[in-house]
Amino acid sequence: MTPIILLAVTLSVAMCVLAFALATHALPFMLGLAAFRLAHACGAGVIVAGIVAIVAATLSFALFVYLWEVLRNQTARLVVAVVYAVPAAVAGYALMHGAVGAASVSEPTRQFFCLACGAVVGFSAAARLARLR
DSSP states (O other), X not given: XXXXXXXXXXXXXXXXXXHHHHHHTXXXXXXXXXXXXXXXXXXXXXHHHHHHHHHHHHHHHHHHHHXXXXXXXXXXXXXXXXXXXXXXXXXXXXXXXXXXTTSOOOHHHHHHHHHHHHHHHHHHHHHHHHHOO
């Protein structure tokens, strides 16, 4: 019984780390997903569409890092950070809303947790963008 419990806890932690990583990179992930769907709808196979998705997501992330490094105006850098961090904050909010949705907590408590998680993921995305060079 103990190994099953430890396996469940380990898998839960791994899924949380994966969800946090995907939420932090929400905008490149969604652009890659959109590129995959477009390539697949145009007749490309799954492998080619996957390659297109990976290239699109990588290029979009590289574009944000490039803009962050090149722009010297603080207002323009703030706009780049906000455009990158807002989808991540929304993804963090939705992630916590899905996780807390099954719990029996009051609605104000649920909203507090969702907003706090959205804020943490949004700030983490902006910090990750600023940290990479």
